[in-house]
Amino acid sequence: MAEPYRLTASQALGLMKxxxxxxxxxxxxxxxxxxxxxxxxxxxxxLDPDFVLEQARKLDAIPADQRGPLHGVAVGxxxxxxxxxxxxxxxxxxYADTPAPLVDAxxxxxxxxxxxxxxxxxxxxxxxxxxxGGPSCNPHDKNRTPGGSSSGSGAAVxxxxxxxGLGTQTGGSTIRPxxxxxxxxxxxTWGAISREGLAQYSMTCDTLGLYARSAxxxxxLSSVFQLADDEPVPAEPFAIKGSKIAFCKxxxxxxxxxxxxxAWETAKALLTQxxxxxxxxxxxxxxxxxxxxxxxVLAGEGRTSFLGNYLLGKxxxxxxxxxxxxxSSKLSRKAQLESYDGCARLRPVWDDIAxxxxxxxxxxxxxxxxxxxxxxxxxxxxxMWTILQVPCLNIPGxxxxxxxxxxxxxxGPRYHDLHVLHAGKxxxxxxxxxxxxxxxxx
Amino acid sequence: MAEPYRLTASQALGLMKxxxxxxxxxxxxxxxxxxxxxxxxxxxxxLDPDFVLEQARKLDAIPADQRGPLHGVAVGxxxxxxxxxxxxxxxxxxYADTPAPLVDAxxxxxxxxxxxxxxxxxxxxxxxxxxxGGPSCNPHDKNRTPGGSSSGSGAAVxxxxxxxGLGTQTGGSTIRPxxxxxxxxxxxTWGAISREGLAQYSMTCDTLGLYARSAxxxxxLSSVFQLADDEPVPAEPFAIKGSKIAFCKxxxxxxxxxxxxxAWETAKALLTQxxxxxxxxxxxxxxxxxxxxxxxVLAGEGRTSFLGNYLLGKxxxxxxxxxxxxxSSKLSRKAQLESYDGCARLRPVWDDIAxxxxxxxxxxxxxxxxxxxxxxxxxxxxxMWTILQVPCLNIPGxxxxxxxxxxxxxxGPRYHDLHVLHAGKxxxxxxxxxxxxxxxxx
Numbered sequence: 001m002a003e004p005y006r007l008t009a010s011q012a013l014g015l016m017k018x019x020x021x022x023x024x025x026x027x028x029x030x031x032x033x034x035x036x037x038x039x040x041x042x043x044x045x046x047l048d049p050d051f052v053l054e055q056a057r058k059l060d061a062i063p064a065d066q067r068g069p070l071h072g073v074a075v076g077x078x079x080x081x082x083x084x085x086x087x088x089x090x091x092x093x094x095y096a097d098t099p100a101p102l103v104d105a106x107x108x109x110x111x112x113x114x115x116x117x118x119x120x121x122x123x124x125x126x127x128x129x130x131x132x133g134g135p136s137c138n139p140h141d142k143n144r145t146p147g148g149s150s151s152g153s154g155a156a157v158x159x160x161x162x163x164x165g166l167g168t169q170t171g172g173s174t175i176r177p178x179x180x181x182x183x184x185x186x187x188x189t190w191g192a193i194s195r196e197g198l199a200q201y202s203m204t205c206d207t208l209g210l211y212a213r214s215a216x217x218x219x220x221l222s223s224v225f226q227l228a229d230d231e232p233v234p235a236e237p238f239a240i241k242g243s244k245i246a247f248c249k250x251x252x253x254x255x256x257x258x259x260x261x262x263a264w265e266t267a268k269a270l271l272t273q274x275x276x277x278x279x280x281x282x283x284x285x286x287x288x289x290x291x292x293x294x295x296x297v298l299a300g301e302g303r304t305s306f307l308g309n310y311l312l313g314k315x316x317x318x319x320x321x322x323x324x325x326x327x328s329s330k331l332s333r334k335a336q337l338e339s340y341d342g343c344a345r346l347r348p349v350w351d352d353i354a355x356x357x358x359x360x361x362x363x364x365x366x367x368x369x370x371x372x373x374x375x376x377x378x379x380x381x382x383x384m385w386t387i388l389q390v391p392c393l394n395i396p397g398x399x400x401x402x403x404x405x406x407x408x409x410x411x412g413p414r415y416h417d418l419h420v421l422h423a424g425k426x427x428x429x430x431x432x433x434x435x436x437x438x439x440x441x442x
Numbered sequence: 443m444a445e446p447y448r449l450t451a452s453q454a455l456g457l458m459k460x461x462x463x464x465x466x467x468x469x470x471x472x473x474x475x476x477x478x479x480x481x482x483x484x485x486x487x488x489l490d491p492d493f494v495l496e497q498a499r500k501l502d503a504i505p506a507d508q509r510g511p512l513h514g515v516a517v518g519x520x521x522x523x524x525x526x527x528x529x530x531x532x533x534x535x536x537y538a539d540t541p542a543p544l545v546d547a548x549x550x551x552x553x554x555x556x557x558x559x560x561x562x563x564x565x566x567x568x569x570x571x572x573x574x575g576g577p578s579c580n581p582h583d584k585n586r587t588p589g590g591s592s593s594g595s596g597a598a599v600x601x602x603x604x605x606x607g608l609g610t611q612t613g614g615s616t617i618r619p620x621x622x623x624x625x626x627x628x629x630x631t632w633g634a635i636s637r638e639g640l641a642q643y644s645m646t647c648d649t650l651g652l653y654a655r656s657a658x659x660x661x662x663l664s665s666v667f668q669l670a671d672d673e674p675v676p677a678e679p680f681a682i683k684g685s686k687i688a689f690c691k692x693x694x695x696x697x698x699x700x701x702x703x704x705a706w707e708t709a710k711a712l713l714t715q716x717x718x719x720x721x722x723x724x725x726x727x728x729x730x731x732x733x734x735x736x737x738x739v740l741a742g743e744g745r746t747s748f749l750g751n752y753l754l755g756k757x758x759x760x761x762x763x764x765x766x767x768x769x770s771s772k773l774s775r776k777a778q779l780e781s782y783d784g785c786a787r788l789r790p791v792w793d794d795i796a797x798x799x800x801x802x803x804x805x806x807x808x809x810x811x812x813x814x815x816x817x818x819x820x821x822x823x824x825x826m827w828t829i830l831q832v833p834c835l836n837i838p839g840x841x842x843x844x845x846x847x848x849x850x851x852x853x854g855p856r857y858h859d860l861h862v863l864h865a866g867k868x869x870x871x872x873x874x875x876x877x878x879x880x881x882x883x884x
Contacts, residue, residue, distance in 0.1 A: 082545070098544070098545070099544055101544050101545040102541055102543050103524065103545065104750075106642065107750070108750075109750030110749055110753055113753035114753070190645075191645055192746060194642055194746050195645070196641065196747065200638035226745075226767075228775075230774045230776055300633075301633055303668075304635060304636050305636050307548070307552055307636065307667070308546075308549070308550075308551030308552045308636060312555055325668075327670075332672045333670075333671065336857070337789075337856055337857065341789065344782075344783065345786070347782075347783060347786075351779070414779055415779065
């Protein structure tokens with residue numbers, strides 16, 4: 001048997017169901033993996049091995065017929081999500097000494113109810129808002145960033161330290177680390193998972209994000225979170241043959257570097273080979289305005305969201321957040337409202353466009369993870385989809401010019417989350433096998 | 443000097459600034475008032491007098507030049523808002539024994555930074571979502587509801603137990619208790635105050651609400667929360683004379699009972715007497731759809747918001763919340779999205795209409811607080827404005843057929859919060875003096 005830490009959540013669950021693996025042994029394997037790798041990757045801000053093992057033993061003590069669908073599945077939690085038994089520190093000096101809040105964020109309640117083993121807290125940029133990175137490194141190259149702001153969850157899942165990670169996305173904070181770490185990353189439709197108990201930056205954009213090393217694991221999570229489309233997903237796998245797949249370069253395509261360009265062409269060729277009809281599509285002109293609207297919504301909403309902490313400890317806060325609270329960009333309410341209304345007008349337009357295809361691809365990132373851990377990279381390709389509030393799935397499988405992973409994003413109409421995952425699973429199989437990048441263990 | 447508990451926040455602050463009142467003495471006066479009245483009104487779910495006095499003494503120890511703009515102002519907090527030193531129990535059996543969460547909701551951080559004295563937690567309906575009332579009573583008639591879901595904050599402020607209360611509004615949960623208790627109630631523009639750390643029901647509607655017994659106090663709070671319109675509010679009082687004031691019956695006018703109808707006519711007459719041009723306006727037909735859209739958005743978002751607690755303690759939850767999670771109304775995602783998009787389309791239409799007037803009035807409630815405390819009343823007149831995300835101010839001053847208070851709501855375009863308060867202050871002076879209802883002390 002492979003070391004348990006190498007397993008996906010679904011594989012580990014299978015063994016546990018058969019009685020071939022205890023939660024405690026599973027947790028021990030993950031803890032050993034973390035011990036071996038943490039000095040290099042630095043994905044965790046809070047991890048108490050004894051507490052993890054104590055929780056694992058409690059899960060093992062649950063009779064088999066009372067176990068939840070995520071029984072014993074280890075989950076790394078971005079440190080902007082409240083966990084009752086672990087502190088939540090937001091990578092902020094203001095919360096450096098804060099104790100465990102004794103209250104769980106709503107998604108944590110759901111995961112615990114399903115039997116998940118909440119493992120520890122993973123690194124984030126300050127309040128999940130800046131692109132100042134560190135200390136986490138990319139597991140595939142310690143001289144590169146794992147992306148952000150969900151840095152630790154992306155790196156920990158990419159490095160086989162846990163099978164599942166929770167992130168959040170306001171710009172590109174879930175999808176970008178997904179691409180940089182070579183894993184599946186899913187940002188569901190805005191509102192499809194409760195965000196009670198998550199740090200607030202932008203009410204319009206903030207969304208819980210999910211990481212895994214297989215699309216199957218994301219389907220498992222989406223069933224726990226009771227995601228539901230109007231049309232049920234077929235029981236049989238998505239048929240690439242005969243499907244109609246759009247490639248949407250989006251208004252920021254000029255930012256795509258050689259790695260993303262190559263992934264783009266490879267993906268089109270692979271899908272065509274598999275019998276799909278592939279078509280490049282262009283969005284109506286108005287969509288080019290969304291990038292600015294997104295910035296304006298973040299500036300306007302950040303002004304509100306960071307006020308309390310600004311009053312509490314301005315000197316410990318990033319200058320960008322001062323700028324938000326002080327409205328240094330002199331954003332008018334009128335411009336903020338025009339941004340809301342503009343995005344709202346385009347949401348159904350996008351839904352209509354996407355509904356004409358079985359799947360739509362768009363870039364995840366400008367290219368492979370950049371050198372250096374000081375900056376978590378560019379979210380340009382993600383922010384439009386975040387504020388359109390649509391489901392986004394990063395599918396790994398491609399390699400950049402330095403052999404680092406690059407993914408592409410499958411986007412769908414709002415509340416077609418399960419359809420996106422369904423298509424992503426079949427397409428991901430192809431990309432993983434033939435896209436040119438392979439997951440490695442370090 | 444009047445007993446300190448009778449003072450508005452601004453009046454108490456004035457005395458404290460002059461050194462004529464300590465926070466401790468102020469708190470003692472409020473505590474005595476609560477002690478005298480609590481058996482009848484039952485506004486509080488958590489109140490620790492010793493702890494309040496300890497906090498008060500700490501505030502008194504702050505040197506005069508370091509005191510905040512709300513120094514010593516007592517605030518009652520609806521029990522769905524996290525307070526680090528007091529439990530938050532949501533009127534839910536699931537949280538009956540939960541300890542203080544050691545973390546403050548964002549608005550509480552802001553209030554504490556301004557020197558407020560967080561006094562205790564006030565009653566709410568279960569998760570601020572149902573209209574099942576009790577145990578709180580209306581201070582003006584213990585056989586009547588104080589409204590809900592912000593029952594305790596509305597009753598406590600109306601009964602002179604604290605000068606300021608925090609509520610929330612998803613349908614009419616701030617404005618309705620405002621009207622029923624004869625106080626000023628303000629629901630700012632959606633997003634104008636952070637909702638981090640508040641219970642989540644509907645991301646699209648949930649808004650923090652503020653209670654006070656004077657418009658001046660609400661202006662003080664809005665300055666602490668740094669609400670800001672694009673156009674500054676004039677330094678001089680709003681001139682009713684020469685102003686253009688619209689009266690918008692809204693698509694649910696048929697629900698207005700005799701008390702609200704009388705208040706409506708009285709208000710028009712008073713404003714006309716004062717030299718305003720008063721005009722009844724009708725909204726375009728599409729606005730009649732908003733009531734259903736609001737229900738659908740709550741059903742769709744409640745499905746997500748209550749999932750965690752449903753999994754945790756379904757048997758301790760209200761059947762309506764089961765219905766949300768189980769989607770018993772069989773709401774499709776398509777209908778939910780059409781509701782989002784329909785409301786989004788009408789928001790700028792409303793802003794344009796409202797911008798043509800100096801002030802727009804609409805009913806707050808169907809009539810005076812109904813008999814019985816088992817049901818918190820009807821939110822029909824509020825829900826449209828909540829989902830339009832516009833500022834709403836309940837102005838008291840009118841009397842129903844049983845002598846109970848009735849208010850009217852001043853509504854504005856989004857992010858014209860200060861303008862609404864500015865107009866509301868001048869108009870409130872008139873309504874309070876000549877509307878026919880007078881605040882009484884019991």
